Amino acid sequence: MNTNDFRIESRNLIGGQWVGAADSGAFPVTDPATDRLVAHVPLCGAAETRQAIEAAQAAWPDWRSRTAAERGDLLRALADLMMRDRPRLAHLMTLEQGKPISESRGEIAYAASFLSWAAEEGKRLYGETIPAGHRDKRILILRQSIGVVAAITPWNFPSAMITRKLGPALACGNTFIVKPAEQTPLSAIALGELALEAGLPPGVINIITGDPRAIGAEIFRHDAVRKVSFTGSTEVGKVLMRQAADHVVRLSLELGGHAPFIVFEDADIDAAVAGAMASKFRNTGQTCVCANRFFVHESVYEKFAAGLARAMASLRVGAGFDENAQIGPLIDDDAVAKVQSHVRDALDRGAKVRTGGNLVSVGAGFANRFFSPTLIDGLNADMRIGREETFGPVAPLRAFTSDDEAIALANDSPYGLAAYFYTRDASRLMRVAEALEYGIVGANDGLPSTAQAPFGGVKQSGFGREGGRHVMHEYTSVKYVSWGLGPA
Ligand code: ADP
Numbered sequence: 014m015n016t017n018d019f020r021i022e023s024r025n026l027i028g029g030q031w032v033g034a035a036d037s038g039a040f041p042v043t044d045p046a047t048d049r050l051v052a053h054v055p056l057c058g059a060a061e062t063r064q065a066i067e068a069a070q071a072a073w074p075d076w077r078s079r080t081a082a083e084r085g086d087l088l089r090a091l092a093d094l095m096m097r098d099r100p101r102l103a104h105l106m107t108l109e110q111g112k113p114i115s116e117s118r119g120e121i122a123y124a125a126s127f128l129s130w131a132a133e134e135g136k137r138l139y140g141e142t143i144p145a146g147h148r149d150k151r152i153l154i155l156r157q158s159i160g161v162v163a164a165i166t167p168w169n170f171p172s173a174m175i176t177r178k179l180g181p182a183l184a185c186g187n188t189f190i191v192k193p194a195e196q197t198p199l200s201a202i203a204l205g206e207l208a209l210e211a212g213l214p215p216g217v218i219n220i221i222t223g224d225p226r227a228i229g230a231e232i233f234r235h236d237a238v239r240k241v242s243f244t245g246s247t248e249v250g251k252v253l254m255r256q257a258a259d260h261v262v263r264l265s266l267e268l269g270g271h272a273p274f275i276v277f278e279d280a281d282i283d284a285a286v287a288g289a290m291a292s293k294f295r296n297t298g299q300t301c302v303c304a305n306r307f308f309v310h311e312s313v314y315e316k317f318a319a320g321l322a323r324a325m326a327s328l329r330v331g332a333g334f335d336e337n338a339q340i341g342p343l344i345d346d347d348a349v350a351k352v353q354s355h356v357r358d359a360l361d362r363g364a365k366v367r368t369g370g371n372l373v374s375v376g377a378g379f380a381n382r383f384f385s386p387t388l389i390d391g392l393n394a395d396m397r398i399g400r401e402e403t404f405g406p407v408a409p410l411r412a413f414t415s416d417d418e419a420i421a422l423a424n425d426s427p428y429g430l431a432a433y434f435y436t437r438d439a440s441r442l443m444r445v446a447e448a449l450e451y452g453i454v455g456a457n458d459g460l461p462s463t464a465q466a467p468f469g470g471v472k473q474s475g476f477g478r479e480g481g482r483h484v485m486h487e488y489t490s491v492k493y494v495s496w497g498l499g500p501a
Pocket residue numbers: 165166167168192193194195225226228229230244245246247249250252
Protein backbone atom coordinates (compact mmCIF):
# COMPACT_ATOMS: atom_id res chain seq x y z
CA MET A 14 0.00 0.00 0.00
CA ASN A 15 1.16 3.54 -0.70
CA THR A 16 0.59 6.65 1.30
CA ASN A 17 1.79 9.93 -0.14
CA ASP A 18 5.23 9.08 -1.44
CA PHE A 19 6.21 5.95 0.43
CA ARG A 20 5.25 2.32 0.71
CA ILE A 21 3.90 0.94 3.98
CA GLU A 22 4.85 -2.58 4.98
CA SER A 23 1.74 -3.98 6.62
CA ARG A 24 2.67 -7.52 7.53
CA ASN A 25 4.17 -9.02 10.68
CA LEU A 26 7.82 -9.87 11.19
CA ILE A 27 8.40 -13.40 12.45
CA GLY A 28 11.79 -15.07 12.28
CA GLY A 29 13.01 -12.55 9.70
CA GLN A 30 10.05 -13.17 7.35
CA TRP A 31 7.18 -10.82 6.53
CA VAL A 32 3.96 -12.74 7.06
CA GLY A 33 0.22 -12.24 7.36
CA ALA A 34 -2.22 -13.90 9.76
CA ALA A 35 -2.58 -17.65 9.23
CA ASP A 36 -6.24 -17.16 8.24
CA SER A 37 -5.46 -13.93 6.33
CA GLY A 38 -7.46 -11.91 8.86
CA ALA A 39 -6.68 -8.21 9.08
CA PHE A 40 -7.81 -5.08 10.89
CA PRO A 41 -7.82 -1.46 9.77
CA VAL A 42 -5.51 1.33 10.89
CA THR A 43 -7.07 4.77 10.55
CA ASP A 44 -5.95 8.38 10.82
CA PRO A 45 -7.49 9.79 14.02
CA ALA A 46 -7.60 13.29 12.50
CA THR A 47 -9.77 12.27 9.55
CA ASP A 48 -10.94 8.68 10.10
CA ARG A 49 -9.41 7.84 6.73
CA LEU A 50 -8.15 4.30 6.23
CA VAL A 51 -4.34 4.13 6.29
CA ALA A 52 -3.65 0.38 6.03
CA HIS A 53 -4.74 -3.07 7.09
CA VAL A 54 -2.45 -5.15 9.31
CA PRO A 55 -2.65 -8.83 10.28
CA LEU A 56 -5.17 -9.88 12.91
CA CYS A 57 -3.04 -12.51 14.61
CA GLY A 58 -3.74 -14.66 17.64
CA ALA A 59 -2.21 -17.47 19.64
CA ALA A 60 -0.74 -19.53 16.76
CA GLU A 61 1.25 -16.67 15.23
CA THR A 62 2.35 -15.50 18.68
CA ARG A 63 3.70 -18.98 19.36
CA GLN A 64 5.69 -18.84 16.11
CA ALA A 65 7.10 -15.45 17.04
CA ILE A 66 8.11 -16.67 20.49
CA GLU A 67 9.73 -19.76 19.01
CA ALA A 68 11.61 -17.69 16.44
CA ALA A 69 12.94 -15.53 19.26
CA GLN A 70 13.82 -18.61 21.28
CA ALA A 71 15.76 -20.07 18.34
CA ALA A 72 17.66 -16.80 17.84
CA TRP A 73 18.70 -16.48 21.49
CA PRO A 74 21.78 -18.78 21.69
CA ASP A 75 23.60 -17.01 18.86
CA TRP A 76 22.53 -13.52 19.97
CA ARG A 77 23.55 -13.96 23.59
CA SER A 78 26.93 -15.39 22.60
CA ARG A 79 27.88 -12.24 20.65
CA THR A 80 29.99 -9.62 22.33
CA ALA A 81 28.37 -6.53 23.78
CA ALA A 82 30.22 -4.47 21.17
CA GLU A 83 28.78 -6.58 18.32
CA ARG A 84 25.27 -6.20 19.68
CA GLY A 85 25.89 -2.51 20.32
CA ASP A 86 27.02 -1.93 16.72
CA LEU A 87 23.75 -3.36 15.41
CA LEU A 88 21.65 -1.30 17.81
CA ARG A 89 23.53 1.83 16.83
CA ALA A 90 23.04 0.98 13.15
CA LEU A 91 19.30 0.75 13.81
CA ALA A 92 19.35 4.11 15.61
CA ASP A 93 21.21 5.66 12.66
CA LEU A 94 18.68 4.29 10.18
CA MET A 95 15.86 5.74 12.25
CA MET A 96 17.53 9.13 12.06
CA ARG A 97 18.15 8.70 8.31
CA ASP A 98 14.44 7.96 7.82
CA ARG A 99 13.21 10.42 10.42
CA PRO A 100 10.93 12.38 8.02
CA ARG A 101 9.26 9.22 6.73
CA LEU A 102 8.86 7.69 10.20
CA ALA A 103 7.50 10.94 11.62
CA HIS A 104 5.00 11.15 8.77
CA LEU A 105 3.83 7.61 9.43
CA MET A 106 3.49 8.33 13.14
CA THR A 107 1.36 11.42 12.64
CA LEU A 108 -0.74 9.48 10.15
CA GLU A 109 -1.66 6.70 12.56
CA GLN A 110 -1.40 8.53 15.90
CA GLY A 111 -2.35 12.12 15.07
CA LYS A 112 0.31 13.96 17.06
CA PRO A 113 1.68 17.22 15.63
CA ILE A 114 4.40 16.46 13.07
CA SER A 115 7.02 18.39 15.05
CA GLU A 116 6.34 16.11 18.03
CA SER A 117 6.59 13.04 15.79
CA ARG A 118 10.02 14.18 14.57
CA GLY A 119 10.99 14.71 18.19
CA GLU A 120 9.76 11.26 19.12
CA ILE A 121 11.84 9.55 16.42
CA ALA A 122 15.02 11.15 17.80
CA TYR A 123 13.91 10.33 21.36
CA ALA A 124 13.18 6.71 20.31
CA ALA A 125 16.57 6.36 18.61
CA SER A 126 18.30 7.70 21.73
CA PHE A 127 17.17 4.65 23.73
CA LEU A 128 18.91 2.39 21.22
CA SER A 129 22.19 4.29 21.21
CA TRP A 130 22.18 4.59 25.00
CA ALA A 131 21.62 0.85 25.40
CA ALA A 132 24.24 0.07 22.74
CA GLU A 133 26.84 1.66 25.02
CA GLU A 134 25.42 0.58 28.37
CA GLY A 135 25.51 -3.08 27.25
CA LYS A 136 29.30 -2.85 27.39
CA ARG A 137 29.13 -2.14 31.11
CA LEU A 138 27.25 -5.19 32.37
CA TYR A 139 29.94 -5.76 34.95
CA GLY A 140 29.98 -8.82 37.18
CA GLU A 141 31.50 -8.94 40.68
CA THR A 142 33.78 -10.96 42.87
CA ILE A 143 32.96 -11.12 46.57
CA PRO A 144 35.39 -12.09 49.35
CA ALA A 145 34.39 -15.62 50.33
CA GLY A 146 33.81 -17.04 53.81
CA HIS A 147 36.23 -19.96 53.26
CA ARG A 148 39.89 -19.96 52.25
CA ASP A 149 39.30 -22.47 49.48
CA LYS A 150 36.28 -20.81 47.89
CA ARG A 151 35.70 -17.90 45.55
CA ILE A 152 32.43 -16.10 44.87
CA LEU A 153 31.70 -14.85 41.35
CA ILE A 154 28.63 -12.91 40.23
CA LEU A 155 27.67 -13.09 36.55
CA ARG A 156 24.98 -11.01 34.87
CA GLN A 157 23.31 -12.94 32.10
CA SER A 158 20.51 -12.52 29.60
CA ILE A 159 17.10 -13.93 30.52
CA GLY A 160 15.78 -15.32 27.23
CA VAL A 161 12.75 -14.24 25.24
CA VAL A 162 11.41 -10.83 26.27
CA ALA A 163 7.89 -9.83 25.22
CA ALA A 164 6.84 -6.19 25.05
CA ILE A 165 3.28 -4.91 24.98
CA THR A 166 3.18 -1.22 24.11
CA PRO A 167 0.66 1.65 23.95
CA TRP A 168 -0.37 4.03 21.17
CA ASN A 169 0.73 7.35 22.69
CA PHE A 170 4.44 6.97 21.83
CA PRO A 171 4.29 4.39 19.02
CA SER A 172 8.04 4.26 18.50
CA ALA A 173 9.72 5.32 21.77
CA MET A 174 7.73 2.92 23.95
CA ILE A 175 9.12 0.08 21.84
CA THR A 176 12.76 1.19 21.60
CA ARG A 177 13.10 1.83 25.30
CA LYS A 178 12.32 -1.83 25.87
CA LEU A 179 13.99 -3.17 22.74
CA GLY A 180 17.32 -1.37 23.19
CA PRO A 181 18.20 -2.65 26.67
CA ALA A 182 16.58 -6.07 26.11
CA LEU A 183 18.79 -6.70 23.07
CA ALA A 184 21.87 -5.05 24.54
CA CYS A 185 21.68 -7.51 27.44
CA GLY A 186 21.56 -10.47 25.03
CA ASN A 187 17.85 -11.26 25.04
CA THR A 188 15.64 -11.70 22.00
CA PHE A 189 12.38 -9.87 21.57
CA ILE A 190 8.79 -9.97 20.45
CA VAL A 191 6.53 -6.92 20.52
CA LYS A 192 2.81 -6.49 20.28
CA PRO A 193 2.20 -2.83 19.47
CA ALA A 194 -1.10 -1.10 20.21
CA GLU A 195 -3.81 -1.77 17.65
CA GLN A 196 -4.13 1.96 16.92
CA THR A 197 -0.44 2.37 15.97
CA PRO A 198 1.08 -0.82 14.53
CA LEU A 199 2.73 0.83 11.51
CA SER A 200 5.47 2.63 13.44
CA ALA A 201 6.38 -0.74 14.97
CA ILE A 202 6.43 -2.48 11.61
CA ALA A 203 8.58 0.30 10.12
CA LEU A 204 11.05 -0.29 12.94
CA GLY A 205 11.12 -3.97 12.00
CA GLU A 206 12.00 -3.12 8.39
CA LEU A 207 14.89 -0.97 9.56
CA ALA A 208 16.04 -3.70 11.95
CA LEU A 209 16.43 -6.09 9.01
CA GLU A 210 18.26 -3.41 7.01
CA ALA A 211 20.57 -2.80 9.98
CA GLY A 212 21.49 -6.48 9.90
CA LEU A 213 19.83 -7.73 13.07
CA PRO A 214 19.65 -11.53 12.72
CA PRO A 215 16.29 -13.18 11.94
CA GLY A 216 14.24 -13.84 15.07
CA VAL A 217 16.02 -11.32 17.29
CA ILE A 218 13.11 -8.91 16.76
CA ASN A 219 9.60 -10.16 16.01
CA ILE A 220 6.51 -8.03 15.58
CA ILE A 221 3.02 -9.33 15.98
CA THR A 222 -0.23 -7.40 15.57
CA GLY A 223 -3.74 -8.53 16.40
CA ASP A 224 -6.03 -9.55 19.21
CA PRO A 225 -4.52 -8.25 22.48
CA ARG A 226 -6.13 -10.90 24.68
CA ALA A 227 -5.18 -13.87 22.53
CA ILE A 228 -1.63 -12.61 22.00
CA GLY A 229 -1.24 -11.71 25.68
CA ALA A 230 -2.55 -15.08 26.84
CA GLU A 231 -0.10 -16.95 24.58
CA ILE A 232 2.81 -14.81 25.77
CA PHE A 233 2.11 -15.89 29.34
CA ARG A 234 1.26 -19.49 28.42
CA HIS A 235 4.55 -20.15 26.63
CA ASP A 236 7.41 -21.32 28.83
CA ALA A 237 10.09 -19.62 26.73
CA VAL A 238 8.95 -16.08 27.60
CA ARG A 239 10.90 -15.14 30.71
CA LYS A 240 10.15 -11.45 30.90
CA VAL A 241 7.25 -9.17 29.91
CA SER A 242 7.61 -5.42 29.77
CA PHE A 243 4.29 -3.59 29.54
CA THR A 244 3.36 0.05 29.18
CA GLY A 245 -0.34 0.81 29.37
CA SER A 246 -3.25 1.15 31.75
CA THR A 247 -3.22 0.04 35.38
CA GLU A 248 -6.31 -2.04 34.63
CA VAL A 249 -4.58 -4.15 31.97
CA GLY A 250 -1.37 -4.22 34.05
CA LYS A 251 -3.29 -6.00 36.82
CA VAL A 252 -4.63 -8.57 34.34
CA LEU A 253 -1.08 -9.26 33.13
CA MET A 254 0.22 -9.60 36.70
CA ARG A 255 -2.34 -12.32 37.36
CA GLN A 256 -1.39 -14.12 34.16
CA ALA A 257 2.32 -13.84 34.98
CA ALA A 258 1.80 -15.89 38.13
CA ASP A 259 1.34 -19.17 36.26
CA HIS A 260 4.93 -19.35 34.94
CA VAL A 261 6.40 -16.87 37.42
CA VAL A 262 7.30 -14.49 34.59
CA ARG A 263 9.27 -11.37 35.46
CA LEU A 264 7.46 -8.10 34.79
CA SER A 265 8.16 -4.44 34.28
CA LEU A 266 4.95 -2.42 34.43
CA GLU A 267 4.69 1.23 33.42
CA LEU A 268 1.07 1.97 34.23
CA GLY A 269 -1.19 4.97 34.66
CA GLY A 270 -0.24 8.21 36.35
CA HIS A 271 -2.07 11.19 37.82
CA ALA A 272 0.71 13.72 38.09
CA PRO A 273 0.50 16.62 40.54
CA PHE A 274 2.15 19.93 39.63
CA ILE A 275 2.85 22.20 42.61
CA VAL A 276 3.69 25.89 42.35
CA PHE A 277 5.12 27.27 45.61
CA GLU A 278 4.93 30.95 46.52
CA ASP A 279 8.62 31.52 45.78
CA ALA A 280 8.51 29.89 42.32
CA ASP A 281 9.70 31.61 39.17
CA ILE A 282 6.18 31.93 37.78
CA ASP A 283 7.24 32.31 34.14
CA ALA A 284 9.33 29.15 34.43
CA ALA A 285 6.44 27.36 36.16
CA VAL A 286 4.05 28.34 33.36
CA ALA A 287 6.55 27.13 30.74
CA GLY A 288 7.04 23.85 32.64
CA ALA A 289 3.29 23.42 33.01
CA MET A 290 2.78 23.93 29.28
CA ALA A 291 5.47 21.37 28.42
CA SER A 292 4.22 18.81 30.89
CA LYS A 293 0.50 19.26 30.31
CA PHE A 294 0.22 19.62 26.55
CA ARG A 295 2.83 17.23 25.16
CA ASN A 296 1.04 14.80 22.89
CA THR A 297 -2.21 16.74 23.45
CA GLY A 298 -2.18 15.75 27.10
CA GLN A 299 -2.03 12.05 26.25
CA THR A 300 0.99 10.88 28.24
CA CYS A 301 1.14 9.03 31.54
CA VAL A 302 3.46 11.74 32.94
CA CYS A 303 1.26 14.68 31.91
CA ALA A 304 0.46 17.02 34.81
CA ASN A 305 -3.14 16.29 35.73
CA ARG A 306 -3.67 18.24 38.97
CA PHE A 307 -2.25 21.70 39.62
CA PHE A 308 -1.81 22.90 43.21
CA VAL A 309 -0.84 26.56 43.42
CA HIS A 310 -0.01 28.61 46.53
CA GLU A 311 -2.85 31.06 47.16
CA SER A 312 -0.52 34.07 47.04
CA VAL A 313 0.57 33.34 43.44
CA TYR A 314 -2.57 31.54 42.26
CA GLU A 315 -3.98 34.35 40.16
CA LYS A 316 -0.62 35.24 38.61
CA PHE A 317 0.08 31.61 37.65
CA ALA A 318 -3.48 30.95 36.43
CA ALA A 319 -3.53 34.11 34.30
CA GLY A 320 -0.08 33.30 32.84
CA LEU A 321 -1.11 29.74 32.07
CA ALA A 322 -4.38 30.87 30.48
CA ARG A 323 -2.46 33.34 28.29
CA ALA A 324 0.02 30.68 27.17
CA MET A 325 -2.80 28.23 26.48
CA ALA A 326 -4.66 30.77 24.37
CA SER A 327 -1.68 30.90 22.02
CA LEU A 328 -1.66 27.12 21.43
CA ARG A 329 -2.63 26.24 17.90
CA VAL A 330 -5.13 23.41 17.59
CA GLY A 331 -4.87 21.63 14.26
CA ALA A 332 -4.35 18.42 12.36
CA GLY A 333 -0.93 16.90 12.90
CA PHE A 334 0.31 17.68 9.39
CA ASP A 335 -0.27 21.40 9.94
CA GLU A 336 3.36 22.46 10.63
CA ASN A 337 2.20 24.96 13.25
CA ALA A 338 -0.17 22.67 15.13
CA GLN A 339 0.60 22.13 18.83
CA ILE A 340 -2.59 20.37 19.87
CA GLY A 341 -3.75 17.50 17.65
CA PRO A 342 -6.75 15.20 17.73
CA LEU A 343 -7.47 12.88 20.64
CA ILE A 344 -6.80 9.29 19.67
CA ASP A 345 -10.43 8.11 19.38
CA ASP A 346 -14.03 8.76 20.33
CA ASP A 347 -13.66 7.03 23.70
CA ALA A 348 -10.86 9.44 24.56
CA VAL A 349 -13.08 12.39 23.61
CA ALA A 350 -15.93 11.02 25.73
CA LYS A 351 -13.63 10.63 28.73
CA VAL A 352 -12.25 14.17 28.50
CA GLN A 353 -15.76 15.59 28.06
CA SER A 354 -17.09 13.64 31.01
CA HIS A 355 -14.21 14.79 33.25
CA VAL A 356 -14.93 18.42 32.37
CA ARG A 357 -18.69 18.01 32.80
CA ASP A 358 -18.28 16.23 36.14
CA ALA A 359 -15.92 18.96 37.41
CA LEU A 360 -18.42 21.68 36.44
CA ASP A 361 -21.27 19.76 38.09
CA ARG A 362 -19.19 19.72 41.30
CA GLY A 363 -18.54 23.43 41.36
CA ALA A 364 -15.50 23.99 39.15
CA LYS A 365 -15.40 26.85 36.63
CA VAL A 366 -13.95 26.87 33.12
CA ARG A 367 -11.56 29.76 32.61
CA THR A 368 -10.63 28.93 29.00
CA GLY A 369 -11.60 26.19 26.55
CA GLY A 370 -13.85 23.33 27.63
CA ASN A 371 -15.18 22.21 24.27
CA LEU A 372 -14.45 20.48 20.99
CA VAL A 373 -13.33 22.75 18.17
CA SER A 374 -13.60 22.40 14.42
CA VAL A 375 -10.32 22.51 12.50
CA GLY A 376 -11.91 22.46 9.05
CA ALA A 377 -13.96 20.38 6.66
CA GLY A 378 -13.07 16.71 6.42
CA PHE A 379 -11.65 16.44 9.92
CA ALA A 380 -13.05 14.29 12.71
CA ASN A 381 -14.69 15.85 15.75
CA ARG A 382 -11.82 14.98 18.09
CA PHE A 383 -10.00 18.27 18.62
CA PHE A 384 -10.46 19.41 22.21
CA SER A 385 -9.53 22.97 23.10
CA PRO A 386 -6.83 23.55 25.74
CA THR A 387 -8.88 23.90 28.89
CA LEU A 388 -8.15 25.58 32.21
CA ILE A 389 -10.45 24.83 35.13
CA ASP A 390 -10.49 26.64 38.49
CA GLY A 391 -11.78 24.98 41.64
CA LEU A 392 -10.39 21.42 41.42
CA ASN A 393 -11.18 19.14 44.33
CA ALA A 394 -10.62 15.47 45.10
CA ASP A 395 -14.32 14.53 44.72
CA MET A 396 -14.12 15.25 41.03
CA ARG A 397 -13.21 12.48 38.59
CA ILE A 398 -10.50 14.76 37.26
CA GLY A 399 -9.14 14.90 40.81
CA ARG A 400 -8.87 11.12 41.01
CA GLU A 401 -8.30 9.75 37.50
CA GLU A 402 -5.96 10.33 34.60
CA THR A 403 -7.76 12.55 32.05
CA PHE A 404 -5.45 11.92 29.06
CA GLY A 405 -6.40 15.17 27.37
CA PRO A 406 -5.56 18.89 27.27
CA VAL A 407 -7.31 19.85 30.50
CA ALA A 408 -5.54 21.62 33.39
CA PRO A 409 -7.51 21.80 36.67
CA LEU A 410 -6.18 24.16 39.38
CA ARG A 411 -6.61 24.36 43.14
CA ALA A 412 -5.12 26.81 45.68
CA PHE A 413 -3.23 25.68 48.82
CA THR A 414 -1.83 27.49 51.85
CA SER A 415 1.03 25.38 53.30
CA ASP A 416 3.76 23.01 52.10
CA ASP A 417 2.30 20.17 54.15
CA GLU A 418 -1.08 20.67 52.56
CA ALA A 419 0.42 20.69 49.04
CA ILE A 420 2.38 17.50 49.70
CA ALA A 421 -0.66 15.77 51.21
CA LEU A 422 -2.81 16.76 48.21
CA ALA A 423 -0.13 15.57 45.79
CA ASN A 424 0.29 12.22 47.53
CA ASP A 425 -3.45 11.61 47.84
CA SER A 426 -3.61 9.21 44.89
CA PRO A 427 -3.22 5.49 44.29
CA TYR A 428 -0.81 6.42 41.47
CA GLY A 429 2.85 7.37 41.81
CA LEU A 430 4.48 7.93 38.44
CA ALA A 431 5.55 11.57 37.93
CA ALA A 432 5.21 14.71 40.05
CA TYR A 433 6.39 18.26 39.39
CA PHE A 434 7.00 21.30 41.53
CA TYR A 435 8.49 24.77 41.24
CA THR A 436 10.39 26.58 43.99
CA ARG A 437 13.58 28.66 44.25
CA ASP A 438 14.32 27.54 47.80
CA ALA A 439 16.97 24.77 47.82
CA SER A 440 15.94 23.39 51.21
CA ARG A 441 12.31 23.22 50.24
CA LEU A 442 13.31 21.61 46.95
CA MET A 443 15.05 18.70 48.65
CA ARG A 444 12.39 18.27 51.36
CA VAL A 445 9.54 18.19 48.85
CA ALA A 446 11.43 15.94 46.41
CA GLU A 447 11.90 13.42 49.22
CA ALA A 448 8.30 13.68 50.46
CA LEU A 449 6.58 13.09 47.11
CA GLU A 450 5.54 9.45 46.71
CA TYR A 451 6.43 9.29 43.05
CA GLY A 452 9.03 7.50 40.93
CA ILE A 453 9.90 10.62 38.90
CA VAL A 454 10.08 14.15 40.25
CA GLY A 455 10.52 17.20 38.03
CA ALA A 456 11.93 19.86 40.38
CA ASN A 457 11.75 23.05 38.32
CA ASP A 458 11.51 20.80 35.25
CA GLY A 459 8.42 19.95 33.22
CA LEU A 460 10.07 17.39 30.92
CA PRO A 461 12.21 14.94 32.90
CA SER A 462 11.99 11.90 30.56
CA THR A 463 15.32 10.99 28.96
CA ALA A 464 17.26 7.87 27.99
CA GLN A 465 19.94 8.47 30.65
CA ALA A 466 17.60 8.39 33.66
CA PRO A 467 15.43 5.69 35.24
CA PHE A 468 11.76 6.17 34.36
CA GLY A 469 9.06 4.38 36.32
CA GLY A 470 6.53 4.55 39.10
CA VAL A 471 5.57 3.45 42.57
CA LYS A 472 2.18 2.40 43.99
CA GLN A 473 -0.35 1.51 41.27
CA SER A 474 1.78 3.16 38.59
CA GLY A 475 3.79 -0.05 38.47
CA PHE A 476 7.34 -1.17 39.03
CA GLY A 477 10.55 -1.62 37.12
CA ARG A 478 12.58 1.17 35.54
CA GLU A 479 13.25 2.10 31.92
CA GLY A 480 16.30 4.10 30.89
CA GLY A 481 19.59 4.80 32.61
CA ARG A 482 21.75 2.03 33.96
CA HIS A 483 18.87 0.79 36.14
CA VAL A 484 17.01 -0.62 33.15
CA MET A 485 19.77 -3.17 32.57
CA HIS A 486 18.74 -4.98 35.75
CA GLU A 487 15.27 -5.50 34.27
CA TYR A 488 16.74 -7.54 31.41
CA THR A 489 19.45 -9.54 33.14
CA SER A 490 19.53 -12.12 35.87
CA VAL A 491 22.22 -12.41 38.49
CA LYS A 492 24.01 -15.73 38.72
CA TYR A 493 26.09 -16.60 41.77
CA VAL A 494 28.93 -19.03 41.09
CA SER A 495 30.42 -20.56 44.24
CA TRP A 496 33.84 -21.79 43.14
CA GLY A 497 35.47 -24.47 45.27
CA LEU A 498 39.24 -24.48 44.65
CA GLY A 499 39.97 -27.92 46.09
CA PRO A 500 43.37 -28.83 47.56
CA ALA A 501 46.26 -26.54 46.60
P1 ADP B 1 -4.61 2.41 26.71
O1 ADP B 1 -5.71 2.77 27.64
O2 ADP B 1 -3.46 3.34 26.69
O3 ADP B 1 -5.06 2.01 25.34
P2 ADP B 1 -4.25 -0.35 27.38
O4 ADP B 1 -3.72 -0.82 28.67
O5 ADP B 1 -5.67 -0.66 27.05
O6 ADP B 1 -3.94 1.19 27.38
O7 ADP B 1 -3.36 -0.86 26.17
C1 ADP B 1 -1.96 -0.89 26.19
C2 ADP B 1 -1.51 -2.11 25.42
O8 ADP B 1 -2.00 -3.27 26.08
C3 ADP B 1 -2.02 -2.18 24.00
O9 ADP B 1 -1.01 -2.74 23.18
C4 ADP B 1 -3.19 -3.13 24.11
O10 ADP B 1 -3.49 -3.81 22.90
C5 ADP B 1 -2.67 -4.11 25.13
N1 ADP B 1 -3.69 -4.90 25.83
C6 ADP B 1 -4.93 -4.53 26.18
N2 ADP B 1 -5.56 -5.54 26.82
C7 ADP B 1 -4.69 -6.60 26.87
C8 ADP B 1 -4.72 -7.94 27.40
N3 ADP B 1 -5.80 -8.41 28.02
N4 ADP B 1 -3.61 -8.69 27.25
C9 ADP B 1 -2.51 -8.22 26.65
N5 ADP B 1 -2.42 -6.99 26.13
C10 ADP B 1 -3.49 -6.17 26.24
